[in-house]
Amino acid sequence: MMSRLYDTVEPSVVDEEMLHKAVEEQGPKEEAGKIAREEGIDFLDVTALRLDFKNILKVDNLWSFTNLVKLQLDNNIIERIEGLDMLVNLVWLDLSFNNIEVIEGLDKLTKLEDLTLYNNRIQKIENMDSLKELHVFSIGNNDIKELENVTYMRRFKKLQTLNMGGNPVCENENYKIFIVAHLPMLEYLDYRLVDKTSKQAAFENYEIAILELQHDEKQADRKEEERLAKEKEVTWHTAAYVENLNGPFLFEALYAEDAEGQKLNQIPGVDELFDVYKEKFTGICQQIFDYGLKKHEERDEEVKTFLECLNDAKVENKSQAMKRIDEFMEYKKKLWLELNQISDQKVMEMRIAEYNQQTTELWEALMLLEMQLVDQLEDAIKDFERNMSDMVSIFLETVRGFISQCRDLENTHHERLLELCITTLEKVVKNEADDDIPDDVRELFVDKDTIINAVSSSHDVHLLKIDNREDEIVTRINGWLSDLIEKAHEEEEIERNRARVTEINNLIDHLRDELDNLDLQAPVY
Numbered sequence: 001m002m003s004r005l006y007d008t009v010e011p012s013v014v015d016e017e018m019l020h021k022a023v024e025e026q027g028p029k030e031e032a033g034k035i036a037r038e039e040g041i042d043f044l045d046v047t048a049l050r051l052d053f054k055n056i057l058k059v060d061n062l063w064s065f066t067n068l069v070k071l072q073l074d075n076n077i078i079e080r081i082e083g084l085d086m087l088v089n090l091v092w093l094d095l096s097f098n099n100i101e102v103i104e105g106l107d108k109l110t111k112l113e114d115l116t117l118y119n120n121r122i123q124k125i126e127n128m129d130s131l132k133e134l135h136v137f138s139i140g141n142n143d144i145k146e147l148e149n150v151t152y153m154r155r156f157k158k159l160q161t162l163n164m165g166g167n168p169v170c171e172n173e174n175y176k177i178f179i180v181a182h183l184p185m186l187e188y189l190d191y192r193l194v195d196k197t198s199k200q201a202a203f204e205n206y207e208i209a210i211l212e213l214q215h216d217e218k219q220a221d222r223k224e225e226e227r228l229a230k231e232k233e234v235t236w237h238t239a240a241y242v243e244n245l246n247g248p249f250l251f252e253a254l255y256a257e258d259a260e261g262q263k264l265n266q267i268p269g270v271d272e273l274f275d276v277y278k279e280k281f282t283g284i285c286q287q288i289f290d291y292g293l294k295k296h297e298e299r300d301e302e303v304k305t306f307l308e309c310l311n312d313a314k315v316e317n318k319s320q321a322m323k324r325i326d327e328f329m330e331y332k333k334k335l336w337l338e339l340n341q342i343s344d345q346k347v348m349e350m351r352i353a354e355y356n357q358q359t360t361e362l363w364e365a366l367m368l369l370e371m372q373l374v375d376q377l378e379d380a381i382k383d384f385e386r387n388m389s390d391m392v393s394i395f396l397e398t399v400r401g402f403i404s405q406c407r408d409l410e411n412t413h414h415e416r417l418l419e420l421c422i423t424t425l426e427k428v429v430k431n432e433a434d435d436d437i438p439d440d441v442r443e444l445f446v447d448k449d450t451i452i453n454a455v456s457s458s459h460d461v462h463l464l465k466i467d468n469r470e471d472e473i474v475t476r477i478n479g480w481l482s483d484l485i486e487k488a489h490e491e492e493e494i495e496r497n498r499a500r501v502t503e504i505n506n507l508i509d510h511l512r513d514e515l516d517n518l519d520l521q522a523p524v525y
Contacts, residue, residue, distance in 0.1 A: 054076055100120040114136040122139065257461065284405050
């Protein structure tokens with residue numbers, strides 16, 4: 001390993017002072033740099049940053065650099081890869097010549113294409129699953145000893161350049177042929193071109209192992225596809241507020257925490273009641289599920305139509321505004337030519353007064369268009385709110401009707417179960433009950449109050465579960481509707497309107513400044 005340059009210097013942390021200094025040093029120069037320093041440089045505008053040779057021990061305070069594309073942290077004393085989660089646009093990262101022992105902290109850097117970890121203390125290639133865009137990977141001069149480390153990199157389908165030189169694994173006589181065989185997508189290995197002949201020879205040498213590996217990878221890919229499909233399905237069902245209603249899940253949940261109900265189900269004759277109850281209850285749940293998915297699609301379509309309506313209105317309004325601005329700019333172009341040829345002071349003053357009037361009229365026209373758009377969007381939002389509220393109300397009314405049927409089934413089952421239990425109690429008292437009643441269940445039949453309390457307790461648990469599921473659906477969809485309408489009213493429209501008014505005013509100010517700064521032949525008073 002190469003020795004560090006800063007062993008005798010006090011370690012440092014990436015702080016605000018260091019960042020501001022680095023940004024200023026690497027930012028615009030001369031007059032542009034002076035203006036940038038006076039106005040202040042927004043970290044959001046920085047796309048490339050060098051923090052090399054800073055004796056940095058800990059990476060921190062980079063969360064403001066969300067648009068950073070290139071980051072250089074080489075030649076420091078960094079021990080852990082951390083503090084990079086917010087740099088989601090990073091494409092190029094250099095962490096070479098540090099003291100890193102474990103690859104970690106890269107999960108959020110999904111756009112990363114070039115990663116350099118050269119000259120560190122890494123023993124294993126791992127924790128890089130999310131780097132699907134990786135093209136170039138340098139991990140030379142580390143402590144990788146096992147060839148099997150290489151198979152991990154098969155997941156990087158876009159990897160073309162790999163540098164592993166200087167690792168103990170390179171001393172293995174099969175090093176190159178093993179890597180070329182297991183990473184057929186490589187174009188360059190340790191700075192040398194990998195030709196087709198080498199790839200073919202390497203594959204033939206490890207053909208059986210590679211085929212087995214491919215088989216395992218295909219199985220793993222299928223499992224991952226199934227997992228993602230299931231996850232997508234659950235997300236869809238959850239968004240429709242009917243997750244786990246396409247089967248006996250809710251019914252089974254009634255008994256999951258119902259110890260008394262589980263005992264009662266062991267009474268002779270209850271199994272028939274139970275099966276009928278379960279079948280009907282599950283059928284109603286399936287109806288809720290099917291209805292919920294259908295209405296979810298309708299709500300999604302309504303939201304999509306609403307957003308398209310808003311966008312069409314904005315596009316049309318912008319088109320009208322641009323037409324008005326283009327007309328003004330054509331007028332201004334002709335006026336500028338005319339002003340430079342006018343020698344009569346009065347005519348000059350008339351043309352300037354006319355320009356100011358035209359500028360004012362342009363401002364009024366643009367503001368009128370904006371006011372019209374605000375009114376148009378507000379009407380669209382109100383209609384949308386009305387439609388969505390009606391859709392949600394109808395959905396809830398129907399779902400409540402279905403859930404009411406579930407309660408009716410529970411009540412009916414409760415009554416029949418109670419009747420059966422009273423009959424069984426009478427048989428127990430007369431010693432006519434079946435001998436196959438479990439002892440813990442037989443304990444419920446000591447007297448009428450005990451068995452009635454057990455049946456009632458089970459009934460209460462079931463009703464509570466049903467009520468809770470209904471309340472959950474109502475609360476979630478009402479919360480969604482509230483957030484949706486609030487966002488439409490407050491966030492998008494208010495911010496858009498403010499930005500547009502500011503844009504109009506800035507345009508008019510610019511047009512007036514242009515006249516003030518115009519070098520005219522005749523003096524302007």
